[in-house]
Amino acid sequence: DAKTTQPPSMDCAEGRAANLPCNHSTISGNEYVYWYRQIHSQGPQYIIHGLKNNETNEMASLIITEDRKSSTLILPHATLRDTAVYYCIVSTGNQFYFGTGTSLTVIP
């Protein structure tokens, strides 16, 4: 079962940063936070994952709170192609259960 809570939808202006929150208050010490996104009718795409330190890659940044009960995915300069459903998942790496995700719409 999914152990995360995300807002169902968000809008973001093109070129601005998109900040997508995720609550995972029951996360265990050995569980990582993963972010994936799914563009309509395609398979999900990996974005980033982390344990407790903040992480950054070419796609996004992941900020995890010190108590690890929540995290934020940051897309620094959102483009129209970033419109998708974003899923936050906590997992030890063995099984991945998807929650309902956040539908992000980037507005021109």
Added chain:
Amino acid sequence: GAVVSQHPSWVICKSGTSVKIECRSLDFQATTMFWYRQFPKQSLMLMATSNEGSKATYEQGVEKDKFLINHASLTLSTLTVTSAHPEDSSFYICSAKVWGTVTGELFFGEGSRLTVL
């Protein structure tokens, strides 16, 4: 990133027939593959986890005799929907975990859309 390929990408079949969907990891070995199904406007639901050379582990409520999963090699897993019915119409997605990684990311196929008439 690693590539996972699914085939066919879409299939239409008659009720009562069986349909096989293949999932291949093209440039890496996958010890573990996962099968999901997704209904319109819903999230992905994990159906089963398959490990190479062993029986798949099915999630609660998923009929193992209806959804046959075979993971015969480190690069191929198949899902067979037996005696398909219209309610089995869905988007089926496989994913693979890179062999040797503990916490690495999953790579997903493009999905296979099944329509049962």
